[in-house]
Amino acid sequence: MPNPTRRAAYISPAQWAERAQWLQWLLPSSLQLRRLAGLLLLGIAAFCMAGCAGLPTDVQRTPSTAIANGADTTLGRLVQAAMPPGEPLSGFRLLPMPQFSLHARIELARRAQRSIDVQYYLVQNDETGRYLLRALRDAADRGVRVRLLVDDLYTAGADPLFASFASHPNVEVRLFNPFPAGRDRFGTRWAWSILDFDRVHRRMHNKLYVVDNTIGVMGGRNMANEYFLRDGGSNFIDIDTLVAGAVVPRLSSLFDMYWNSPYVYPIGALVPPTGESPLQLRERFDRLTSGPGQLHPEEPASTDLLGNNPLAQDLDAGALKLVWARAEAYADAPVKALAPEAARGLPADEARDSVLYNVRRYLRGAQNEIVQTTPYLIPGRGGMETIRLVRGNGVSYTIVTNSLAATDESLVHIGYRRYRADMLRLGVELYELSPKRVEQTRRFGMYGSASGRLHGKSAVIDRSTVFIGSMNFDPRSMLHNTEVGIFIFSPQLAQQLTSLVGFMRLDGAYQLQLGPSGAIEWVSPASGDAADTILHQEPETDFWARWRLNLLAPLVPESLL
The missing domain is CATH 3.30.870.10 (Endonuclease Chain A)
Structure with missing residues (x-):
């Protein structure tokens, strides 16, 4: 894999992750011109083979919806206890600092009891993305239903990771607006879909994370190193918010609208079977997400910019500190x-x-x-x-x-x-x-x-x-x-x-x-x-x-x- 610290020669997938970055290849550097020439050749090949690549048509999408009520879960009871009397309100805590924002997602996964719904434009196959998937896998092993919905633009080469993740009980993985062929590389995906550009450049940019239909995180961050101060070249200043209470079922219904749409495809409909047993696939997931270089962040040691503790401290104390408001x-x-x-x-x-x-x-x-x-x-x-x-x-x-x-x-x-x-x-x-x-x-x-x-x-x-x-x-x-x-x-x-x-x-x-x-x-x-x-x-x-x-x-x- 190219070295992400050599920014002049390599643009990492997460740095591409807000725009149709194929335009960047117009910039006049020798490497970018070689990339462009290669893509043009692949495009010609794809044009000659037009009609060979298409999305599967006979796809089984089992409908599912958010759990009806999370008030009887541990997190649900904490939210109910923190909510002020009177009109049902929603609780919020801004998450401006990346380590606190990642910590909140992981802690919620660790404490989930019934469901986790995750929707992102980008879940990168890097230390951060794999760390999140392991936390979700651990929740699924406890019996928590995990639904992961990812836009397919930047999943090139990640099919083995997502397919092995989906092999676990209680886990489903679906991809929004997928590329039908050339899936191992970003360039070959575009080459095979060059005649379908008007479709494949339209993407699901949403970011949403909901646990037990009672509490979650939403905002601007994707799940990749650059959003959590773990990239050697560039990192993003971003803002998320913890959200709980009355508005969360609305967020869950918005997730369901995407999950059950005809524009999402189960990972199994896109990735040919490998012949591996479910046990072998799970062992592969362990190999892909463990070993040297994997992420093991510690709980933030102090308060954030706004004076808030790491979420785990509040959850352990049984007292959520949130700002309650209409939303x-x-x-x-x-x-x-x-x-x-x-x-x-x-x-x-x-x-x-x-x-x-x-x-x-x-x-x-x-x-x-x-x-x-x-x-x-x-x-x-x-x-x-x-x-x-x-x-x-x-x-x-x-x-x-x-x-x-x-x-x-x-x-x-x-x-x-x-x-x-x-x-x-x-x-x-x-x-x-x-x-x-x-x-x-x-x-x-x-x-x-x-x-x-x-x-x-x-x-x-x-x-x-x-x-x-x-x-x-x-x-x-x-x-x-x-x-x-x-x-x-x-x-x-x-x-x-x-x-x-x-x-x-x-x-x-x-x-x-x-x-x-x-x-x-x-x-x-x-x-x-x-x-x-x-x-x-x-x-x-x-x-x-x-x-x-x-x-x-x-x-x-x-x-x-």
């Missing part, structure tokens, strides 16, 4: 991505149950202030209409996104920079994350020499409404991917998230402004009485990175970003 959860229907165009229903910005519709609804209803984070920012016509509307109403608008140096999607930066000046003219306070400053601060974790990149998708509206989810503010989330998100109506959580975003702005970002000539400037705040530093070109980048971007800018249509 609403939404997910795009699977048909948004994969149904025939005539059957997809209303577009996402008009469908009342879609994530985008409700994000825009609450943003446009703001009265005073919006604070927003998104790693990929391409507002498009609808987003700019929202910004003009709220700014026209006197609402302050702050956005934190990635700089060119921080983004893992340099082509997406082309789409973003087309809007920067217009947003600044409308009075948007625009901040871009600085990898160097993130490396220097320890507030969000020990990044050391690894690059820090923003991945969190969130918004705070009028310091009273919080949005956390999987949706980027870009055309891909609007048009091609499915998303999930939650709105929490809590001034306390809004204050916490506003503070976290404030830390990012102060400790790890440049503020953008328009200079006297109208050109964009980047302001790096100084400490003490020193003057701020003003930069006049994309900070922390070299000439060639900027030149390549300028070369490609006229060639990249916004709808593909």
